[in-house]
Amino acid sequence: MSQAFHIAAPPSGGRTKFLRRFNERVGLAVLAFVVLFFGAQAVCAHEFKAGDLEIEHPWSRATPTGAKVAGGYFTITNKGNAPDRLLSISSDVSEKAELHEMGVKDGVMTMRPVVGGLEIPAGGKVALAPGGYHLMFVGLKRQPKQGEEFAATLTFEKAGAVNVEFAVEGMGGGMDDHAN
Numbered sequence: 001m002s003q004a005f006h007i008a009a010p011p012s013g014g015r016t017k018f019l020r021r022f023n024e025r026v027g028l029a030v031l032a033f034v035v036l037f038f039g040a041q042a043v044c045a046h047e048f049k050a051g052d053l054e055i056e057h058p059w060s061r062a063t064p065t066g067a068k069v070a071g072g073y074f075t076i077t078n079k080g081n082a083p084d085r086l087l088s089i090s091s092d093v094s095e096k097a098e099l100h101e102m103g104v105k106d107g108v109m110t111m112r113p114v115v116g117g118l119e120i121p122a123g124g125k126v127a128l129a130p131g132g133y134h135l136m137f138v139g140l141k142r143q144p145k146q147g148e149e150f151a152a153t154l155t156f157e158k159a160g161a162v163n164v165e166f167a168v169e170g171m172g173g174g175m176d177d178h179a180n
């Protein structure tokens with residue numbers, strides 16, 4: 001009992017100082033965490049709108065030196081009453097960009113260009129993700145680095161040209177669909 005009382009007793013001056021400093025440090029650490037967390041969230045949750053289309057979180061992966069291709073991923077939601085179609089992609093990061101589809105043929109994962117563009121159904125959602133539909137930046141002019149963003153233009157049949165930024169994430173994580 002007396003020990004418990006001792007702990008609960010008002011601290012001496014020195015101890016108050018120590019506690020105040022401790023609290024300040026904890027406060028700073030929490031602040032740093034909040035900034036890091038929400039800062040990262042802000043990058044990760046970026047979104048672009050064009051007409052009825054919402055393009056969520058375009059991202060790519062950092063590539064090792066010498067790599068010639070990089071993937072591109074995002075989710076498109078079509079809030080309109082008519083389908084739209086992603087027709088082409090361009091970016092300064094590479095000589096060209098293609099729309100690809102992954103599939104399994106005779107037990108082997110294959111990748112082929114999507115012919116005629118990618119339809120975004122009315123009221124629908126299409127995800128470009130590792131292992132499925134994806135963009136491929138072909139003929140990289142430089143290696144995208146983790147933490148940076150690079151610009152690209154997505155051209156749709158109805159919504160027209162939409163400028164987006166691809167956030168470059170780390171090399172690991174997710175399913176790697178390219179022999180980078």
Ligand SMILES: [Cu+2]
Nearest residue numbers: 100111135136
């Ligand atoms: Cu591909």
